[in-house]
Amino acid sequence: MAPQRRGAPKAPESSGAAERRRQSSTKSIRAPQDVRKKWLRVAVLGSCTALAACLFWGSLGGDDGITEVLAHRSEILPGRFIEVPCSEDYDSHRRFEGCSPRKCGRGISDAVITRDEARRIRSIAEKGLSLGGSDGGASILDLHSGALSVGKHFVNLYRYFGDKIQTIFSEEDFQLYRDVREKVQLAIAQAFGISASSLHLTKPTFFSRINSTEARTAHDEYWHAHVDKVTYGSFDYTSLLYLSDYLDDFGGGRFVFMEEGANKTVEPRAGRVSFFTSGSENLHRVEKVHWGTRYAITIAFTCNPDHGILDPTLT
Numbered sequence: 208m209a210p211q212r213r214g215a216p217k218a219p220e221s222s223g224a225a226e227r228r229r230q231s232s233t234k235s236i237r238a239p240q241d242v243r244k245k246w247l248r249v250a251v252l253g254s255c256t257a258l259a260a261c262l263f264w265g266s267l268g269g270d271d272g273i274t275e276v277l278a279h280r281s282e283i284l285p286g287r288f289i290e291v292p293c294s295e296d297y298d299s300h301r302r303f304e305g306c307s308p309r310k311c312g313r314g315i316s317d318a319v320i321t322r323d324e325a326r327r328i329r330s331i332a333e334k335g336l337s338l339g340g341s342d343g344g345a346s347i348l349d350l351h352s353g354a355l356s357v358g359k360h361f362v363n364l365y366r367y368f369g370d371k372i373q374t375i376f377s378e379e380d381f382q383l384y385r386d387v388r389e390k391v392q393l394a395i396a397q398a399f400g401i402s403a404s405s406l407h408l409t410k411p412t413f414f415s416r417i418n419s420t421e422a423r424t425a426h427d428e429y430w431h432a433h434v435d436k437v438t439y440g441s442f443d444y445t446s447l448l449y450l451s452d453y454l455d456d457f458g459g460g461r462f463v464f465m466e467e468g469a470n471k472t473v474e475p476r477a478g479r480v481s482f483f484t485s486g487s488e489n490l491h492r493v494e495k496v497h498w499g500t501r502y503a504i505t506i507a508f509t510c511n512p513d514h515g516i517l518d519p520t521l522t
Protein backbone atom coordinates (compact mmCIF):
# COMPACT_ATOMS: atom_id res chain seq x y z
CA MET A 208 0.00 0.00 0.00
CA ALA A 209 1.22 3.52 -0.77
CA PRO A 210 2.00 4.79 2.82
CA GLN A 211 4.08 1.64 3.60
CA ARG A 212 6.05 2.03 0.32
CA ARG A 213 6.81 5.64 1.18
CA GLY A 214 8.15 4.61 4.58
CA ALA A 215 10.22 1.62 3.29
CA PRO A 216 13.97 1.56 4.37
CA LYS A 217 16.32 3.26 1.87
CA ALA A 218 18.75 1.02 -0.12
CA PRO A 219 22.44 2.15 -0.23
CA GLU A 220 23.21 4.41 -3.31
CA SER A 221 25.01 2.66 -6.19
CA SER A 222 25.99 3.51 -9.76
CA GLY A 223 22.44 2.79 -10.86
CA ALA A 224 21.09 4.91 -8.04
CA ALA A 225 19.94 7.74 -10.29
CA GLU A 226 18.11 5.33 -12.59
CA ARG A 227 16.53 3.59 -9.60
CA ARG A 228 15.51 7.00 -8.22
CA ARG A 229 13.90 7.82 -11.58
CA GLN A 230 12.05 4.48 -11.56
CA SER A 231 11.07 4.88 -7.99
CA SER A 232 9.78 8.42 -8.57
CA THR A 233 7.72 7.12 -11.56
CA LYS A 234 6.33 4.42 -9.27
CA SER A 235 5.34 6.95 -6.62
CA ILE A 236 3.37 8.91 -9.24
CA ARG A 237 1.71 5.74 -10.59
CA ALA A 238 0.88 4.25 -7.20
CA PRO A 239 -2.40 6.13 -6.49
CA GLN A 240 -3.62 5.28 -10.01
CA ASP A 241 -2.90 1.57 -9.44
CA VAL A 242 -4.81 1.67 -6.19
CA ARG A 243 -7.72 3.44 -7.83
CA LYS A 244 -7.78 0.79 -10.60
CA LYS A 245 -7.64 -1.99 -8.03
CA TRP A 246 -10.55 -0.49 -6.08
CA LEU A 247 -12.52 0.00 -9.26
CA ARG A 248 -11.98 -3.68 -10.12
CA VAL A 249 -13.13 -4.70 -6.62
CA ALA A 250 -16.19 -2.44 -6.84
CA VAL A 251 -17.21 -3.72 -10.31
CA LEU A 252 -16.65 -7.34 -9.26
CA GLY A 253 -18.63 -6.78 -6.05
CA SER A 254 -21.57 -5.22 -7.91
CA CYS A 255 -21.62 -8.06 -10.44
CA THR A 256 -21.62 -10.64 -7.66
CA ALA A 257 -24.48 -8.84 -5.86
CA LEU A 258 -26.50 -8.63 -9.10
CA ALA A 259 -25.91 -12.33 -9.84
CA ALA A 260 -27.00 -13.22 -6.29
CA CYS A 261 -30.21 -11.18 -6.70
CA LEU A 262 -31.00 -12.85 -10.05
CA PHE A 263 -30.32 -16.29 -8.57
CA TRP A 264 -32.51 -15.56 -5.52
CA GLY A 265 -35.25 -14.29 -7.81
CA SER A 266 -35.05 -17.43 -9.98
CA LEU A 267 -35.49 -19.53 -6.84
CA GLY A 268 -38.76 -17.71 -6.19
CA GLY A 269 -37.38 -15.91 -3.20
CA ASP A 270 -38.82 -12.65 -2.00
CA ASP A 271 -38.35 -10.56 -5.07
CA GLY A 272 -37.81 -6.92 -4.32
CA ILE A 273 -39.57 -5.11 -1.54
CA THR A 274 -42.30 -6.98 0.29
CA GLU A 275 -44.90 -5.18 2.34
CA VAL A 276 -46.88 -7.14 4.93
CA LEU A 277 -50.60 -6.39 4.46
CA ALA A 278 -51.64 -8.53 7.40
CA HIS A 279 -49.15 -9.57 10.03
CA ARG A 280 -49.72 -12.89 11.82
CA SER A 281 -49.93 -11.31 15.27
CA GLU A 282 -52.27 -8.41 14.49
CA ILE A 283 -56.03 -8.77 14.82
CA LEU A 284 -57.56 -6.85 11.95
CA PRO A 285 -61.12 -5.57 12.29
CA GLY A 286 -60.97 -5.09 8.52
CA ARG A 287 -58.56 -3.63 6.00
CA PHE A 288 -59.49 -2.86 2.41
CA ILE A 289 -57.21 -1.78 -0.41
CA GLU A 290 -58.77 -0.74 -3.68
CA VAL A 291 -56.88 -1.49 -6.91
CA PRO A 292 -57.89 -0.64 -10.49
CA CYS A 293 -59.86 -3.44 -12.15
CA SER A 294 -58.20 -5.37 -14.97
CA GLU A 295 -60.00 -5.92 -18.27
CA ASP A 296 -60.48 -9.62 -17.51
CA TYR A 297 -64.18 -9.14 -16.72
CA ASP A 298 -64.89 -7.61 -20.15
CA SER A 299 -64.54 -10.95 -21.91
CA HIS A 300 -67.25 -12.46 -19.68
CA ARG A 301 -70.97 -11.80 -19.43
CA ARG A 302 -71.54 -8.85 -17.12
CA PHE A 303 -74.04 -8.85 -14.26
CA GLU A 304 -74.61 -5.22 -13.26
CA GLY A 305 -74.57 -4.74 -9.52
CA CYS A 306 -72.29 -7.76 -9.11
CA SER A 307 -69.52 -8.05 -11.75
CA PRO A 308 -66.56 -6.09 -10.38
CA ARG A 309 -66.52 -2.34 -11.07
CA LYS A 310 -64.69 -1.72 -7.81
CA CYS A 311 -61.71 -4.07 -7.45
CA GLY A 312 -59.38 -4.71 -4.58
CA ARG A 313 -58.52 -6.89 -1.64
CA GLY A 314 -59.69 -7.09 1.93
CA ILE A 315 -58.56 -8.87 5.05
CA SER A 316 -60.53 -9.35 8.23
CA ASP A 317 -60.05 -11.24 11.49
CA ALA A 318 -63.53 -10.24 12.64
CA VAL A 319 -65.72 -12.28 10.27
CA ILE A 320 -64.95 -15.77 11.61
CA THR A 321 -63.99 -16.51 15.21
CA ARG A 322 -60.94 -18.52 16.20
CA ASP A 323 -63.31 -21.13 17.64
CA GLU A 324 -65.24 -21.41 14.36
CA ALA A 325 -61.91 -21.77 12.56
CA ARG A 326 -60.84 -24.53 14.96
CA ARG A 327 -64.14 -26.41 14.46
CA ILE A 328 -64.10 -26.07 10.70
CA ARG A 329 -60.48 -27.19 10.62
CA SER A 330 -61.48 -30.39 12.40
CA ILE A 331 -63.92 -31.09 9.51
CA ALA A 332 -60.97 -30.74 7.12
CA GLU A 333 -58.78 -32.97 9.30
CA LYS A 334 -61.45 -35.67 9.47
CA GLY A 335 -62.04 -35.70 5.72
CA LEU A 336 -58.42 -35.44 4.69
CA SER A 337 -57.37 -38.20 7.12
CA LEU A 338 -59.31 -40.58 4.83
CA GLY A 339 -56.92 -39.88 1.98
CA GLY A 340 -54.26 -37.33 1.15
CA SER A 341 -51.93 -36.69 -1.73
CA ASP A 342 -48.53 -38.39 -2.03
CA GLY A 343 -47.19 -34.89 -2.71
CA GLY A 344 -47.44 -31.82 -0.51
CA ALA A 345 -50.92 -30.54 -1.43
CA SER A 346 -54.22 -32.29 -0.69
CA ILE A 347 -57.75 -31.07 -1.27
CA LEU A 348 -61.19 -31.96 0.02
CA ASP A 349 -64.20 -30.60 -1.84
CA LEU A 350 -67.38 -31.16 0.16
CA HIS A 351 -69.51 -30.05 -2.82
CA SER A 352 -68.34 -32.57 -5.41
CA GLY A 353 -66.93 -35.07 -2.90
CA ALA A 354 -63.43 -34.88 -4.45
CA LEU A 355 -60.64 -35.99 -2.12
CA SER A 356 -56.92 -36.31 -2.95
CA VAL A 357 -55.69 -39.88 -2.59
CA GLY A 358 -52.14 -40.76 -3.65
CA LYS A 359 -51.65 -39.27 -7.08
CA HIS A 360 -55.37 -39.07 -7.89
CA PHE A 361 -58.78 -38.08 -6.51
CA VAL A 362 -61.67 -40.20 -5.32
CA ASN A 363 -65.31 -39.26 -4.83
CA LEU A 364 -65.93 -39.49 -1.12
CA TYR A 365 -69.71 -39.67 -1.51
CA ARG A 366 -69.54 -42.47 -4.08
CA TYR A 367 -66.91 -44.35 -2.09
CA PHE A 368 -68.63 -44.18 1.31
CA GLY A 369 -72.27 -44.02 0.22
CA ASP A 370 -74.57 -43.69 3.25
CA LYS A 371 -71.63 -44.36 5.58
CA ILE A 372 -70.52 -40.76 4.98
CA GLN A 373 -72.81 -39.93 7.92
CA THR A 374 -70.48 -41.82 10.23
CA ILE A 375 -67.72 -39.40 9.22
CA PHE A 376 -69.40 -36.01 9.02
CA SER A 377 -72.31 -34.75 11.11
CA GLU A 378 -75.18 -32.43 10.30
CA GLU A 379 -73.55 -29.84 12.62
CA ASP A 380 -70.37 -29.98 10.52
CA PHE A 381 -72.31 -29.11 7.40
CA GLN A 382 -74.34 -26.45 9.19
CA LEU A 383 -71.11 -24.79 10.37
CA TYR A 384 -69.73 -24.94 6.83
CA ARG A 385 -72.86 -23.17 5.51
CA ASP A 386 -72.74 -20.53 8.28
CA VAL A 387 -69.11 -19.76 7.55
CA ARG A 388 -69.78 -19.50 3.81
CA GLU A 389 -72.65 -17.10 4.47
CA LYS A 390 -70.60 -14.83 6.76
CA VAL A 391 -67.79 -14.64 4.19
CA GLN A 392 -70.30 -13.89 1.42
CA LEU A 393 -71.78 -11.00 3.46
CA ALA A 394 -68.31 -9.58 4.17
CA ILE A 395 -67.44 -9.61 0.45
CA ALA A 396 -70.75 -8.00 -0.54
CA GLN A 397 -70.28 -5.24 2.03
CA ALA A 398 -66.67 -4.50 1.05
CA PHE A 399 -67.45 -4.24 -2.67
CA GLY A 400 -70.81 -2.49 -2.25
CA ILE A 401 -72.91 -5.19 -3.90
CA SER A 402 -75.87 -7.23 -2.77
CA ALA A 403 -75.00 -10.56 -1.10
CA SER A 404 -77.85 -12.24 -2.97
CA SER A 405 -76.21 -11.42 -6.32
CA LEU A 406 -73.25 -13.62 -5.37
CA HIS A 407 -73.34 -17.35 -5.99
CA LEU A 408 -70.99 -19.92 -4.57
CA THR A 409 -68.99 -21.48 -7.42
CA LYS A 410 -66.59 -24.35 -7.99
CA PRO A 411 -64.03 -25.27 -6.99
CA THR A 412 -64.64 -24.37 -3.35
CA PHE A 413 -62.42 -26.63 -1.30
CA PHE A 414 -60.30 -27.29 1.78
CA SER A 415 -56.56 -27.39 1.22
CA ARG A 416 -53.91 -29.05 3.34
CA ILE A 417 -50.31 -28.26 2.47
CA ASN A 418 -47.11 -29.65 3.93
CA SER A 419 -43.47 -29.70 2.88
CA THR A 420 -43.54 -33.11 1.14
CA GLU A 421 -42.08 -32.91 -2.35
CA ALA A 422 -44.61 -32.55 -5.19
CA ARG A 423 -45.44 -35.78 -7.09
CA THR A 424 -47.92 -34.46 -9.65
CA ALA A 425 -48.89 -31.08 -11.10
CA HIS A 426 -51.77 -30.97 -8.59
CA ASP A 427 -49.22 -30.65 -5.80
CA GLU A 428 -47.67 -27.52 -7.32
CA TYR A 429 -49.64 -24.90 -5.46
CA TRP A 430 -46.92 -22.23 -5.43
CA HIS A 431 -47.20 -20.95 -9.02
CA ALA A 432 -48.31 -17.37 -9.59
CA HIS A 433 -51.79 -17.30 -11.08
CA VAL A 434 -54.95 -15.33 -11.74
CA ASP A 435 -58.05 -17.09 -10.40
CA LYS A 436 -60.36 -15.79 -13.17
CA VAL A 437 -57.96 -17.27 -15.75
CA THR A 438 -57.37 -20.52 -13.84
CA TYR A 439 -60.96 -21.19 -12.80
CA GLY A 440 -63.09 -19.17 -15.27
CA SER A 441 -66.23 -18.67 -13.21
CA PHE A 442 -64.59 -16.87 -10.26
CA ASP A 443 -65.43 -13.18 -9.75
CA TYR A 444 -64.58 -12.92 -6.05
CA THR A 445 -62.14 -15.26 -4.32
CA SER A 446 -61.97 -15.71 -0.58
CA LEU A 447 -59.61 -17.65 1.61
CA LEU A 448 -60.33 -18.63 5.15
CA TYR A 449 -57.17 -19.60 6.98
CA LEU A 450 -57.36 -22.41 9.51
CA SER A 451 -53.76 -22.51 10.78
CA ASP A 452 -51.30 -20.00 12.15
CA TYR A 453 -48.22 -18.91 10.24
CA LEU A 454 -45.03 -19.70 12.22
CA ASP A 455 -46.94 -21.61 14.94
CA ASP A 456 -48.30 -24.40 12.74
CA PHE A 457 -46.13 -24.03 9.62
CA GLY A 458 -43.30 -22.03 8.07
CA GLY A 459 -43.31 -20.55 4.55
CA GLY A 460 -46.81 -20.65 3.04
CA ARG A 461 -47.54 -16.92 3.13
CA PHE A 462 -49.95 -15.58 0.52
CA VAL A 463 -48.40 -13.03 -1.84
CA PHE A 464 -50.17 -10.46 -4.05
CA MET A 465 -47.62 -9.94 -6.81
CA GLU A 466 -47.03 -6.39 -7.85
CA GLU A 467 -44.23 -4.69 -9.71
CA GLY A 468 -42.02 -2.99 -7.18
CA ALA A 469 -43.57 -4.24 -3.98
CA ASN A 470 -45.28 -7.54 -3.32
CA LYS A 471 -47.94 -7.55 -0.62
CA THR A 472 -48.03 -10.44 1.80
CA VAL A 473 -50.82 -11.90 3.90
CA GLU A 474 -49.64 -14.01 6.81
CA PRO A 475 -52.21 -16.73 7.50
CA ARG A 476 -53.85 -16.79 10.91
CA ALA A 477 -56.66 -19.15 11.97
CA GLY A 478 -59.96 -17.33 11.39
CA ARG A 479 -58.44 -14.75 9.04
CA VAL A 480 -60.48 -14.12 5.89
CA SER A 481 -58.74 -12.68 2.87
CA PHE A 482 -60.87 -11.83 -0.15
CA PHE A 483 -60.27 -10.16 -3.48
CA THR A 484 -61.60 -9.70 -6.98
CA SER A 485 -60.45 -12.66 -9.07
CA GLY A 486 -58.98 -10.87 -12.13
CA SER A 487 -55.35 -10.16 -12.95
CA GLU A 488 -55.40 -7.06 -10.74
CA ASN A 489 -54.88 -9.70 -8.05
CA LEU A 490 -52.14 -11.92 -9.47
CA HIS A 491 -50.95 -14.04 -6.55
CA ARG A 492 -49.04 -17.05 -5.32
CA VAL A 493 -48.48 -19.05 -2.16
CA GLU A 494 -44.95 -19.45 -0.84
CA LYS A 495 -43.73 -23.02 -0.49
CA VAL A 496 -44.44 -24.48 2.93
CA HIS A 497 -41.09 -25.33 4.58
CA TRP A 498 -42.33 -27.14 7.67
CA GLY A 499 -45.57 -28.09 9.42
CA THR A 500 -49.08 -28.25 7.95
CA ARG A 501 -51.18 -25.40 6.58
CA TYR A 502 -54.99 -25.67 6.36
CA ALA A 503 -57.22 -23.24 4.46
CA ILE A 504 -60.49 -23.08 2.52
CA THR A 505 -60.81 -21.44 -0.86
CA ILE A 506 -64.41 -20.17 -1.10
CA ALA A 507 -65.25 -18.80 -4.54
CA PHE A 508 -68.15 -16.66 -5.74
CA THR A 509 -69.49 -15.88 -9.18
CA CYS A 510 -71.99 -13.34 -10.43
CA ASN A 511 -73.26 -15.76 -13.06
CA PRO A 512 -76.12 -17.85 -11.62
CA ASP A 513 -75.47 -20.51 -14.30
CA HIS A 514 -72.10 -21.17 -12.67
CA GLY A 515 -73.50 -21.35 -9.15
CA ILE A 516 -73.28 -24.44 -6.94
CA LEU A 517 -75.28 -25.41 -3.89
CA ASP A 518 -74.15 -25.77 -0.31
CA PRO A 519 -73.22 -29.36 0.47
CA THR A 520 -75.77 -31.50 2.32
CA LEU A 521 -75.31 -34.78 4.13
CA THR A 522 -78.38 -36.53 2.85
Ligand SMILES: O=C(O)CCC(=O)C(=O)O
Nearest residue numbers: 415435447462493503505
Ligand atom coordinates in the same frame (compact mmCIF):
# COMPACT_ATOMS: atom_id res chain seq x y z
O1 LIG B 1 -54.35 -20.91 0.06
C1 LIG B 1 -54.06 -19.79 -0.35
O2 LIG B 1 -53.56 -18.92 0.37
C2 LIG B 1 -54.30 -19.43 -1.80
C3 LIG B 1 -54.95 -20.49 -2.62
C4 LIG B 1 -55.22 -20.05 -4.02
O3 LIG B 1 -54.56 -19.19 -4.55
C5 LIG B 1 -56.31 -20.67 -4.76
O4 LIG B 1 -56.97 -21.57 -4.25
O5 LIG B 1 -56.54 -20.24 -5.91
Ligand SMILES: [Fe+2]
Nearest residue numbers: 433434435491
Ligand atom coordinates in the same frame (compact mmCIF):
# COMPACT_ATOMS: atom_id res chain seq x y z
FE1 LIG C 1 -55.64 -18.49 -6.31
